Amino acid sequence: MIKFTDVSKEYPKSGFALKNVSFHVNKGEFAFLTGHSGAGKSTALRLTYLAEHPTSGEVRVSGFSTARVGAREVPRLRRRIGIVFQDFRLLEDRTAEENVAFALEVTGARRPTIGPRVMRVLTQVGLAGRANQYPRELSGGEQQRVALARALVNDPLVLLADEPTGNLDERATRGIIQLLRDINASGTAVLMATHDLDIVRGLDGAHLIELQHGELVYDSAEDAADREEPIA
Amino acid sequence: MSLVVRETALAFRRAPLLSALSVTTIAFSLFVLGLFGLVTVNIRDTIGDVAERVEVVAYLRRGTPIETVTMAAQDIEAFPEVESATHVTQAEALARARRDLPEFQDIFQDLESNPLPASLEVRLKPQFRDARSAAAVADRLRGFAFVDDVRYGSEWVKKLDRLRNVAGAVGIVVGAAFAIVAIIIIGTTIRMAVLQRSREIAIMRLVGATDGFIRRPFLLEGLLKGLLGGVVALGLSYGAYALIDAYLIRAAFFTAAQAVTGIAAGGLIGLLGSLVSVGRHLRSV
Numbered sequence: 001m002i003k004f005t006d007v008s009k010e011y012p013k014s015g016f017a018l019k020n021v022s023f024h025v026n027k028g029e030f031a032f033l034t035g036h037s038g039a040g041k042s043t044a045l046r047l048t049y050l051a052e053h054p055t056s057g058e059v060r061v062s063g064f065s066t067a068r069v070g071a072r073e074v075p076r077l078r079r080r081i082g083i084v085f086q087d088f089r090l091l092e093d094r095t096a097e098e099n100v101a102f103a104l105e106v107t108g109a110r111r112p113t114i115g116p117r118v119m120r121v122l123t124q125v126g127l128a129g130r131a132n133q134y135p136r137e138l139s140g141g142e143q144q145r146v147a148l149a150r151a152l153v154n155d156p157l158v159l160l161a162d163e164p165t166g167n168l169d170e171r172a173t174r175g176i177i178q179l180l181r182d183i184n185a186s187g188t189a190v191l192m193a194t195h196d197l198d199i200v201r202g203l204d205g206a207h208l209i210e211l212q213h214g215e216l217v218y219d220s221a222e223d224a225a226d227r228e229e230p231i232a
Numbered sequence: 233m234s235l236v237v238r239e240t241a242l243a244f245r246r247a248p249l250l251s252a253l254s255v256t257t258i259a260f261s262l263f264v265l266g267l268f269g270l271v272t273v274n275i276r277d278t279i280g281d282v283a284e285r286v287e288v289v290a291y292l293r294r295g296t297p298i299e300t301v302t303m304a305a306q307d308i309e310a311f312p313e314v315e316s317a318t319h320v321t322q323a324e325a326l327a328r329a330r331r332d333l334p335e336f337q338d339i340f341q342d343l344e345s346n347p348l349p350a351s352l353e354v355r356l357k358p359q360f361r362d363a364r365s366a367a368a369v370a371d372r373l374r375g376f377a378f379v380d381d382v383r384y385g386s387e388w389v390k391k392l393d394r395l396r397n398v399a400g401a402v403g404i405v406v407g408a409a410f411a412i413v414a415i416i417i418i419g420t421t422i423r424m425a426v427l428q429r430s431r432e433i434a435i436m437r438l439v440g441a442t443d444g445f446i447r448r449p450f451l452l453e454g455l456l457k458g459l460l461g462g463v464v465a466l467g468l469s470y471g472a473y474a475l476i477d478a479y480l481i482r483a484a485f486f487t488a489a490q491a492v493t494g495i496a497a498g499g500l501i502g503l504l505g506s507l508v509s510v511g512r513h514l515r516s517v
Contacts, residue, residue, distance in 0.1 A: 055297035089435050093246050106441035
C-alpha cells in the first residue's frame with residue numbers, strides 16, 4: 001500500500017529532513033508515524049501524497065511510484081487517498097456540505113450522485129444535521145469531522161492524517177480517534193502522524209513507526225518480524 | 233449550469249469589491265489605450281483627407297485634338313497608380329477660375345481670349361498618394377507629346393509623406409507602450425485574484441483536481457473581466473469623443489469593426505493575463 005525504500009529528502013537550505021528511511025504500511029493497517037516536531041513526519045506524509053519528490057530512494061503508494069509518476073498522474077493518486085491536517089483546510093465561504101461536495105466536483109463526478117454521497121459521509125462522521133453550517137459556525141472537532149468527510153467521500157484506499165488532533169481538546173480528540181478507528185475498521189488504511197504518545201498508547205495493535213531527526217529509529221513491524229525469527 | 237460557470241460566478245459574488253476593482257482597472261487601462269486609438273484614427277482620417285488632394289495635373293499644348301486627349305486619358309487610367317484622369321477643357325478651366333477666384337472677376341470679364349490651358353487632372357489611388365508615386369506618374373505624363381507641363385506640388389507631398397511616417401512611427405511606439413502597460417496592469421490585477429484564492433487552489437490540488445480544472449474558472453473570469461473592461465472602456469471613450477466633438481473639434485469615432493476589435497482585445501488580454509498568472513502560480517506551489 002505505502003512503501004518507503006531508502007528514502008532521503010534533502011532541502012537546499014535546511015539539509016536532510018529524512019535519511020534512508022524504509023517502512024511499509026499494509027492494506028487495512030492503522031499506522032502511527034511518531035516523533036518530536038521536526039523529526040520528519042510531515043515530510044514523510046508530503047512524500048506519500050506526492051507533494052514532494054524524494055532526493056533519493058523510492059516511495060510507492062497504491063501502484064504509483066515516485067520513480068515513474070508524472071505530474072499529470074498526481075491528481076489521479078490524490079483521488080485515491082484522503083488527507084486531513086491539523087488546521088482542517090476547509091474553504092471558509094462554503095458550507096460543510098459544499099466543502100465535501102467540492103472534493104467530488106473537482107474529480108468530475110456525475111452531479112446526481114454527489115448529493116447522496118456527501119450526505120452518506122456526513123452521516124458517517126456524525127454531522128448530517130450540520131450540513132448547512134459554515135466552518136466558522138462549527139467547533140474545531142466538528143471542522144475536523146468535515147475534513148474527514150471530505151477525505152472519505154472519494155472512498156480512499158488510505159487516509160493520511162497530519163497531527164489531526166493537534167488543535168483539538170481532549171474530548172474532541174477522543175471523538176476523532178474513534179472515528180479514525182471506525183474508518184480503519186471498514187477497511188481503509190490509516191497513516192497518522194502525531195507526537196501525542198497518549199493517543200498511540202491508547203490504540204493496541206497499531207503499527208508504530210518512529211522517526212528521530214529524519215531517521216527511522218523504531219518500526220513495530222520489523223520488531224515483530226525479528227521476534228518471530230527462530231533463535232539459533 | 234456547468235461547474236466552471238458556477239465557480240466563476242461564485243468568484244465574482246464572493247469578492248465583489250476585488251472583481252469590481254479589477255474590472256475598473258482593466259477598463260481604465262483600455263480607456264487610455266482607446267483614447268490613444270481615437271487620436272490615431274483621427275490623425276489618419278485627417279491625413280487621408282489631405283492626401284486626397286494629391287493630384288498630378290498635366291497642362292496640354294494648345295490645339296491638341298480632343299480625340300487624342302480622350303485616348304491618352306484612357307491609357308493613363310490604365311496606369312497602376314491612377315484612379316481617374318479627367319479632361320478639363322479651356323472653357324471649363326475658365327469657368328472654374330471665375331467661380332473659385334471671385335476677386336479676379338474683373339480681369340476674367342475683360343479677357344479677349346482664354347489664357348488658361350486645357351489640362352488632364354490625374355487622381356491617384358489611395359495607396360499611391362505619396363511623393364514617389366506622384367513623381368513617377370508625372371514623369372510618364374511628360375512623355376506624351378501634347379503635354380506642355382506637369383505639376384503635382386512635390387514639396388507639400390513630400391511633407392505629407394514625412395508627416396505620415398512620423399505619425400505611423402509614433403503610433404506604433406506609443407501604442408505598443410500603452411498596450412504593454414495595460415497588459416502589465418491587467419496581469420497584476422488578475423494575479424491578485426489568483427493570490428486571494430491560493431488557499432482554495434491548494435485545497436483543490438489536495439483533493440485531486442487537475443491543473444486544467446483549476447485553471448478553467450480563472451480563464452473564464454479573466455476573459456469576462458477583460459470583455460467587461462473593454463465595454464466600459466468603449467463607453468468612456470465614447471463619452472470623451474462626444475465631449476471633444478461637441479466642444480473642441482469635429483472628430484471621428486471608431487467604426488463598429490474597430491470597437492468590436494477593441495472589446496475582443498480586452499477579452500484576449502484578460503484571458504492571456506489569467507493564463508500567465510495562474511500558470512505561474514500553479515508552477516510555484
